[in-house]
Amino acid sequence: MELRTTQIFLASTLYGMATLAAGIDAGSFGPADRRILLTSNNAVIPEITPGLEAMPGFAALRTRFDDHLDWNATVEPYHPSTWTPRPEDVPLWERQLRALWGLGEDRIELVVESIQVSPAQAVCQLFPGASVEVYADGLMSYGPTRHKLDAQLGMRIRRVLHLDLAPGLKPLLLTEFGVPAELVPAAAFLKVLAELGTEGPAQTGVPEGPALLLGQYLSALELLTPEEEEELHVTMVRGAHALGHTEIVFKPHPSAPARHSRSVEEEAERLGARLTVLTEPVLAEVVYQRLRPALVVGCFSTGLLTAATLYGIPVARTGTGRLLDRVAPYQNSNRVPLTVVDALLPDLEDAGAVRSQAAPGPERVHEALDGLLVAVGYAMQSQVLSARRAEAEQYLATRLDEHTWRYFKRRRLTTLGLPGGIPAQLSFLPRSPALRRAVRRIRRLQKSTMGRSR
Numbered sequence: 116m117e118l119r120t121t122q123i124f125l126a127s128t129l130y131g132m133a134t135l136a137a138g139i140d141a142g143s144f145g146p147a148d149r150r151i152l153l154t155s156n157n158a159v160i161p162e163i164t165p166g167l168e169a170m171p172g173f174a175a176l177r178t179r180f181d182d183h184l185d186w187n188a189t190v191e192p193y194h195p196s197t198w199t200p201r202p203e204d205v206p207l208w209e210r211q212l213r214a215l216w217g218l219g220e221d222r223i224e225l226v227v228e229s230i231q232v233s234p235a236q237a238v239c240q241l242f243p244g245a246s247v248e249v250y251a252d253g254l255m256s257y258g259p260t261r262h263k264l265d266a267q268l269g270m271r272i273r274r275v276l277h278l279d280l281a282p283g284l285k286p287l288l289l290t291e292f293g294v295p296a297e298l299v300p301a302a303a304f305l306k307v308l309a310e311l312g313t314e315g316p317a318q319t320g321v322p323e324g325p326a327l328l329l330g331q332y333l334s335a336l337e338l339l340t341p342e343e344e345e346e347l348h349v350t351m352v353r354g355a356h357a358l359g360h361t362e363i364v365f366k367p368h369p370s371a372p373a374r375h376s377r378s379v380e381e382e383a384e385r386l387g388a389r390l391t392v393l394t395e396p397v398l399a400e401v402v403y404q405r406l407r408p409a410l411v412v413g414c415f416s417t418g419l420l421t422a423a424t425l426y427g428i429p430v431a432r433t434g435t436g437r438l439l440d441r442v443a444p445y446q447n448s449n450r451v452p453l454t455v456v457d458a459l460l461p462d463l464e465d466a467g468a469v470r471s472q473a474a475p476g477p478e479r480v481h482e483a484l485d486g487l488l489v490a491v492g493y494a495m496q497s498q499v500l501s502a503r504r505a506e507a508e509q510y511l512a513t514r515l516d517e518h519t520w521r522y523f524k525r526r527r528l529t530t531l532g533l534p535g536g537i538p539a540q541l542s543f544l545p546r547s548p549a550l551r552r553a554v555r556r557i558r559r560l561q562k563s564t565m566g567r568s569r
Contacts, residue, residue: 118220118221118222119148119149119219119221119222120145120146120147120148120149120221120222120224121147121148121149121150121151121218121221121222121223121224122144122147122149122150122151122223122224122225122226123151123153123223123224123225123226123238123242123245124150124151124152124153124180124226125153125154125155125186125225125226125227125228125234125235125238126152126153126154126155126167126228127154127155127156127157127167127228127229127234127252128167128252129167129170129172129173129176129311129398130252130253130398130400130417131228131250131252132152132154132167132173132176133172133176133304133307133308133311133398134250134251134252134276134278134299134304135152135176135179135226135250136176136179136307137299137300137303137304137306137307138250138276138299138303139179140179140303140306140307141299141300141302141303143276143297143299143300144226144248145224147224148221149181149182149221150179150180150181150182151180151181151182151183151184151216152177152179152180152182152183152184153184153185153186153238154166154167154168154183154184154185154186155186155187155195155234156187156195157195157196157234158370161187161194161195164370165396166185166187168183169396170396170397171311171395171396171397171401172310172311172397172398172401175310175311175313176307176310176311182216184216186234186238189212189215190234190237195233195234195237196232196233196234197233198233198234198237199233199236199237199240200237200240200241205240205241205243208241209241209242209243212241212242222245223242223244223245223246224245224246224248225238225239225242225245225246225247225248226247226248226249226250226276227239227247227248227249227250228249228250228251228252229252229255230247230249230260230264230268230272230289231260231261231262231264232261235249236268239268239271240268243267245271246271246273247268247271247272247273248272248273248274248275248276249272249274249275249276249288249289249294250275250276250277250299251275251276251277251278251286251288253417253452254280254281254415254417254420254451254452254455254456255288255448255449255451255452256275256277256286256288257281257284257286257287257288257451257452257455257488258286258287258288258448258450258451258452258488258491258492258495259287259288259290259291259451259492259493259495259496259499259500260287260288260289260291260496260499261446261448261496262496262499263498263499264289264292269289269291269292269294270292272289272292272294273294274294274295274296274297275288275289275294275295275296275297276296276297276298276299277296277297277298277299278298278299278301278304278421278425279298279301279424280417280420280421280424280425281420281424281455281459281475281480281484282424282475282476282477282480283477283480283481284455284480284484284488287488287489287492287500290500291499291500291501291502301424301425304425305425308398308400308401308404309404311397311398311400311401312401312404312405320391321362321364321391321406322362323406323407324362324406324407324408324409325360325362325363325364325391325406325408325409326355326358326360326362326363326364326408326409326410326411326412327363327364327366327399327402327403327406327408327410327411327412328348328351328352328355328363328364328365328366328379328412328413329366329399329411329412329413329414329416329418329419330348330365330366330367330368330371330375331368331413331414331415331416332344332367332368332370332371332375333347333414333438335368335370335371336449338438338441338442338449339438339441341372341374344375345374345375345378347414347433347434348365348375348378348379349378349379349382350433350434350463351365351379351412351413351433351463352365352379352382352383352386352388352390353382353386354412354431354433354463354464355388355410355412355463356383356386356388357466358410358431358463358466358469358470360388360409360410361387361388361389362388362389363383363388363389363390363391364390364391364392364393364402364406364408365379365380365390365391365392365393366393366399366402367392367393367394369396376392379392380392398418399411399416399418399421399422400418400421400425400426403421403422403426403428408422408428409428409429410428410429410430410431410469411423411428411429411430411431412430412431412432412433412463413430413432413433414432414433414434414435414438414456415432415435415438415449415452415453415455415456415457416456417452419432419456419460420455420456420459420460420475423459423460423472423474423475424474424475427474429469429470429472430460430461430472431460431461431462431463431469432456432457432460432461432462432463433462433463433464435453435456435457436457436521438453439453439454439457439521439522440521445494445495445524445527446495446496448495450491450495451488451491451492451495454484454487454488454491454522455484455488457521457522458483458484458487458522459475459479459480459483459484460472460475486506486509486510486514487510487514487519487522489503489506489507489510490506490507490510490511490514490522490523491522491523493506493507493531494507494523494524494527494528494531494533497531507533508533508534511523511528511533511534511535512534515534515535520535523535525537
């Protein structure tokens with residue numbers, strides 16, 4: 116008797132769920148006897164943070180699936196982002212889940228996000244005989260796999276599905292296993308987003324064409340201090356107002372504290388602009404449809420690329436330079452979205468570039484990112500991308516200049532023996548106790564001189 120096929124789709128964000136729905140609508144997934152949506156709430160405290168089910172639009176996307184299961188309930192009291200099964204317990208867990216979820220002897224196909232971490236890794240471990248497909252929830256798929264995956268898992272992965280947010284750019288994710296990348300059709304994704312645009316209450320009192328500011332809650336990721344993040348949002352207000360926008364809408368991150376909104380409200384009032392704060396937990400893309408903003412401003416949100424590439428809305432970035440310098444360690448996976456946004460999109464302070472921009476097409480993407488992303492990816496994960504060393508060396512040997520240095524750290528290049536690092540014969544200098552004592556002496560003298568001059 117032929118076995119039934121059950122596809123299990125793991126999702127933790129509405130954006131990811133919309134990507135899955137678009138893939139299903141476009142026929143990106145093979146036929147299945149049953150499709151299960153498995154949702155996971157990965158918030159720090161999921162017990163007090165609304166999950167996917169509470170978001171406007173969930174019901175519309177849910178119709179693509181036969182069943183809906185809750186991963187948090189399955190593994191409680193453990194947190195889905197930290198729990199993984201012990202190897203010796205996997206057979207017991209698989210039998211339990213097959214019974215609990217009515218899977219029987221079905222052939223299982225898994226579709227997951229963020230394969231490097233749990234809950235995706237845990238789910239893949241619990242069904243060791245299942246094929247795996249990975250879909251991209253944002254810009255991180257353009258970067259390398261965060262760390263070496265177990266070869267047994269890597270060889271099970273069939274493909275990486277992603278949206279063409281940077282037209283023509285190929286993801287580095289899982290290329291070490293030869294996993295091919297495949298596009299989710301933009302038309303299907305836009306159709307799904309149009310469905311979501313009809314969900315939830317309409318925005319009242321906000322005219323079309325405002326400047327839309329996207330908050331990301333970067334202090335929660337420890338990329339900025341809370342005070343620095345507030346200042347970043349205030350900078351967005353100032354920049355939008357300087358470009359002539361007096362109607363401004365701020366969309367804070369759903370988990371961000373209320374003070375983030377207060378600071379931008381105060382700055383808008385000081386400048387004489389009218390500011391509206393959106394408290395409804397909807398996708399930025401839904402706001403694009405409802406308000407049709409004249410400008411979208413953010414730091415390195417995926418929403419900037421969907422606005423520019425899929426909706427043709429002018430965009431501007433701010434704060435990426437500081438974060439590129441600060442994000443640590445160099446391997447931090449946020450470095451790739453930062454690099455893509457910084458290289459492709461105009462700075463908010465460059466009024467001419469913001470006003471004259473066109474949607475980033477393949478030529479612009481090739482010009483800005485060809486070679487750069489491979490070099491950054493290799494510097495981040497040299498072991499994972501060991502086969503790309505020659506490409507990284509070529510880029511660094513020929514393309515390092517005043518602008519491109521912002522994407523690299525000399526210490527990292529030195530550690531990997533790459534062009535741009537300290538030459539091998541001088542590598543002792545940073546470790547020299549005598550040199551370090553001399554530097555400290557010079558700094559003390561400079562401070563005392565500055566003190567007397569005041």
